[in-house]
Each structure stands twice: as structure tokens, then as C-alpha cells.
Amino acid sequence: MCCRPQNTFVCIYCTICTLILIFFLSFIIFWIVISPSNLKFHVTDATLKQFNLITTNNTLYYNLKVNITVRNPNNNIIVYYRRITAIAWYKDNDFASITLTPFDQGHKNTTFLEAKFEGQSVIKLKAKQLGEYKQETSVGIYNDLAVDLDLRIRAKYGRFKSGRFDPPIVQCRRLRVPLVSNGNSAPPFSVTKCSTGSSFSDRNADAGA
Template sequence: MANPPSQPPRHSKILRYIAIVLLVLIVLVGLAVLITWLIIKPKRFVYTIEEGSIKNYNLTKNHLNSTFEFALRSYNPNSKISIYYDSIEASVEYDDQTIAFEVVDPFFQPHRNVTRLDLKLTSQYVPLSGSNSKDIALERSSGEIEIAVMLKARIRYKVGMWKSKDRILIIWCSPVRVRFSRPNNFERTYCDTEL
């Protein structure tokens, strides 16, 4: 008498169906993301420092007083993406030490737009480390100082009616060379970004 063919256990069929359903869902989500990306075609935002100057410079007993003024150009090349800058903190760094700071007003940047931010960062009796004080004094005598400008922004993207969750955007502009005597000869500085 022949044995009847063995049937695969019922739970293995269920696991196979679950695996197929999960695979189909993963493929569908991947296709949705790809189609959305192809429709939106996101491009990187471009940030540059266009102008820079130092005013009211005074270095006394390792303490700095000055005003750093910059024109930051923000370019949004996207045709479907806008951005909300909900909060922005700007700072001037010299050799990893913050020497000036400003809070910038929030703003909205629509798609295919250029926005100019006039930054005015002040140092009010900022204590410098001994080496930074000497280095800044040397750079002052040479007529030019090399610094970094950093912006930390809380942003949200807008595509159509959809708005993203808050994200932190870091804009890092370095090296920024600012002349003490001839601010008209300023060289544009391109900035890097990090999300």
C-alpha cells in the first residue's frame, strides 16, 4: 500500500503569503518614492556670502568688540519645493571660538527664489583665548582676517500642500576673508550645507 503524498504544513503557506505581501508592499513604496522624486526633481539650495565688512573693531586686553556685517544670498533653484526658516542662529567663528552671534528673523522662501539676508553679528567684550587674541591682532595688522560664518536653522520643506517635519540645517561658510580697510574688494564665499 502506497503512502499518500505529504502535504506541506499549513503555517508554511501562511508565512509564504505574508512574505509575498511584504515584498509587494516594499516594491510599491519604493516605486512611490521614486515617482515622487522624479516628479519633484529636488535640487540643492545654494548659499553664498556676497559681501562682508568689519566695523567698530576694538581689541583690548584679550577682549573683542566689533560688528561683522555680511550679505548672505540664499538661492532656491527648485520649481516645486519651498522652505520655511522657522528659526536661525548665525555666528562668526575664529579658530573654533565663537566671537559674534545674532538671531535672524524667520522667513519663507518660495520656489525659484533668491533671498538676501543682511546679517549684523556683534561682539561685545568677548573674551578671547591668549592665542586667538594674538592671532587676531596679527591679522588686523595684515589688513585681513579669515573667519567662518555658520548658520543653524530650523526648517520645514513645503511641496504643494504637504509640509515636512522640522529639520536642522547647518550652513557653513569658510574661509571668509574680510578686509578691515577695503570692504568693496570682498570675494564671494560658497557655503556647505548639512541636514
């Protein structure tokens, strides 16, 4: 045994290590016992009023609004969203990001988010992607838009509240969004389920291991 009276430093070190080990084991057992369900994200609507790429200087002018529902399906977990960054993509090129208002979400609760992207950005499409863009423009429907949500959250179960952590990026991919212009109507948007990964784990944990 490492804790001997003649070696106070080693004894203190062993005690601290033991307490840390007990804490982490207790935390793991705690989450296994409550078995939290992953948070659920859906894009319920998307509106594209402008999506014009100037090929001479690779400048994209955009006006995109995306409505997202966030569902906490758990009976006994409160989720605190402390940072929400929405990132817009087109054919693997990110062209805009905005910060949404933080909020708290109770048990069995659904929250509605609205992300508005408007402005201009430089993107460089590959030859094949540029050809797809021109084809989609002629049809008036863009098939490869996406929105990611970069979150920082805390979770509370009873009186226990976790520290802040960054779960895996929420990926809302392959959005098929029609262009609405000059007051013309567009076909309805199909609700799209987003990929979440494990909502109550830190994506940086594996990287630091």
C-alpha cells in the same frame, strides 16, 4: 502572520507598524521622485568696522556685518525658514550669535539676508592664532572669519508639507574681510560660497540612529 483573531493587541501592533513603515517608504520614494536640489548660500559682502582684541583680558570688541544670499533652485518646492541663527567665528572661536527674521521662500527665488554682529566677547586664542591675529591687524585684513547658519525649516511640495527639521549647519568659512576705519576705503570683498550638506535632511537623524 502575527495578526490572529485571538490576539487583538498583537494585531493592532502589527497594523500600526505596517502603516508607519508604509509612511516612511512613501516619504523616501516621494523625495527620490522629486529629487530636490540643495539650497544655495553665498556671502556676497562683509564689512568689518571694529575688530580689537584686548590681550590682557581676552576681550574682543567687534562690529561685523555680513550679507548673505539664499537661493531656492527648485521648481516646485517652497521652503519655510522657521528659525535662523547666525553664528560668527574667528579662528575656530565663536564670538557672537544673533537670530534673523524667519521667512518663506518660493520656487526659484533668491532672498537677501543681513547679519549684524556688534558688541564684545571673551575669546581665548592659542599662541599661534594670536600671532596670526597680530599679523592680520598690521595688514588690516582678517583671513579666518566665518559665519554659520543654524536653520530649522519646513518644505512644501504641492499639497504635501513636511514636518520641521534641522538640516546640516550652513558653513561660510575662510572669509577674508578687510577692516574699514576712519572712513578709509577697503579692497572689495570676494563672494564666498557656503557649504550646505543635504538641505532636505535632518542632521539629527543619523545621531539618533
